[in-house]
Amino acid sequence: xxxxxxxxxxxxxxxxxxxxxxxxxxxxxxxxxxxxxxxxxxxxxxxxxxxxxxxxxxxxxxxxxxxxxxxxxxxxxxxxxxxxxxxxxxxxxxxxxxxxxxxxxxxxxxxxxxxxxxxxxxxxxxxxxxxxxxxxxxxxxxxxxxxxxxxxxxxxxxxxxxxxxxxxxxxxxxxxxxxxxxxxxxxxxxxxxxxxxxxxxxxxxxxxxxxxxxxxxxxxxxxxxxxxxxxxxxxxxxxxxxxxxxxxx
Numbered sequence: 024x025x026x027x028x029x030x031x032x033x034x035x036x037x038x039x040x041x042x043x044x045x046x047x048x049x050x051x052x053x054x055x056x057x058x059x060x061x062x063x064x065x066x067x068x069x070x071x072x073x074x075x076x077x078x079x080x081x082x083x084x085x086x087x088x089x090x091x092x093x094x095x096x097x098x099x100x101x102x103x104x105x106x107x108x109x110x111x112x113x114x115x116x117x118x119x120x121x122x123x124x125x126x127x128x129x130x131x132x133x134x135x136x137x138x139x140x141x142x143x144x145x146x147x148x149x150x151x152x153x154x155x156x157x158x159x160x161x162x163x164x165x166x167x168x169x170x171x172x173x174x175x176x177x178x179x180x181x182x183x184x185x186x187x188x189x190x191x192x193x194x195x196x197x198x199x200x201x202x203x204x205x206x207x208x209x210x211x212x213x214x215x216x217x218x219x220x221x222x223x224x225x226x227x228x229x230x231x232x233x234x235x236x237x238x239x240x241x242x243x244x245x246x247x248x249x250x251x252x253x254x255x256x257x258x259x260x261x262x263x264x265x266x267x268x269x270x271x272x
Contacts, residue, residue, distance in 0.1 A: 053247040054100065056084045056091040058107035058165065058234070059189040060130060063214045064267045065105065068260055072251055079247060087164045087189040088112075095120060095239065102248035105236040105255070107190075108165035112235045124235035127255050129270040131231045132169055133209045134222040135197045142203025147173070147224040150181045150204055158196035158205040159183040165232050166190040170206040172230040194219065208232075210268040233272065 053072075057065050062085045069081035084091065084101070088111035095101055096118050104121065106112040107130070115121050136144045142155060150157050159181070160167035167186070174181055184202060187193040194211050196202045198218045212221035236255055238248040254260050261271060 051078055051244075052080045052082055053102045053244050053251050054082045054084070055103040055105065055251065056086075056095060056099075056101045057103075057105040058088045058091070059085050059191045060107055060166070060208050060210055061085065061105055061234075062191065064210075064263050064269070065255075067263055068251075068254055071259070072254055076247070076250070081251065089114070089164050090188065100243055101239055102242040102244050103236065103252055104239055105234065106165070107234055108168065108232050109235055110168070111165060112237070115237070115239070119240070121237040121239050124237035125252075125256055126233045126272040127236050127260065128234040128264045129231050129272055130208045130210055130234065130268075131270070132166070132173055132206050132224075132227045133212050134224060135194055135205045135207050135212050135215070135219040136203065136222060137197060137200065138217065138220050140220075144204040145222065147177055147226060148179060150174075150206075151179045153182070155204060156202040157181055157183045158185050158187060158193050158202040160190055160193050160206070161186040161188055164189060166193065166206070166208060169230040169232050173206070173224075173226040176226040176229040177224075208268075213268040231270070234269075 065083060072081050073079055088106040088108060092111045092114035095104060095115050104115055112124050136142060144155060149155060159170050162168055162171050185196060190207050190211050193205045194207045197205045209221060212219055236252055238252055242248045265271060
């Protein structure tokens, strides 16, 4: 009798487990790997997506685009990849893990400085002063590659006191008072909500980053992944991004 009850209960348990973890396309969760600079905008879009998709959860992994790309190549399960540069997206497409991506936004650098002006930084050239403590993103990540290009365009050599692995960590060095200035994205200055002051500079126009997005091959939830990507590329998605300081592609 006991064995018979187990035999009857096991298929039911398996069925209930399948129902609780899967939807029409094989999943009730969509996992999005996205550049750190997309934290605020994608979190907002994730909430909107969940409102229109009952029972669906959007899970984010925000970080350095280069680190996320490596995680995907190494087999980390994900549905969508949104990168801060074509170069980091190429890591994934060259590994035949995704089809052709679509560019959904563009971003440019600004100098982030303390709101009280300590450090005396007013122009890009001021960052070359050895007395000025500067934070940069590491050059292998998109914000660092953009900074290197902008500084090269200006003919400046800047020796940073720290190299960070993503743009949020770089900006934090300014908000904590550990540096006098940092090169970060304009969107991150806006997202800081008055904790820092942003200074625009002409050379930033020579180092604009395109942001590509793609559904990953073998995505656990391909239909949901496609729908989330469509939201990012939609007029609604573009409005959220432009309000945050991104340029349209």
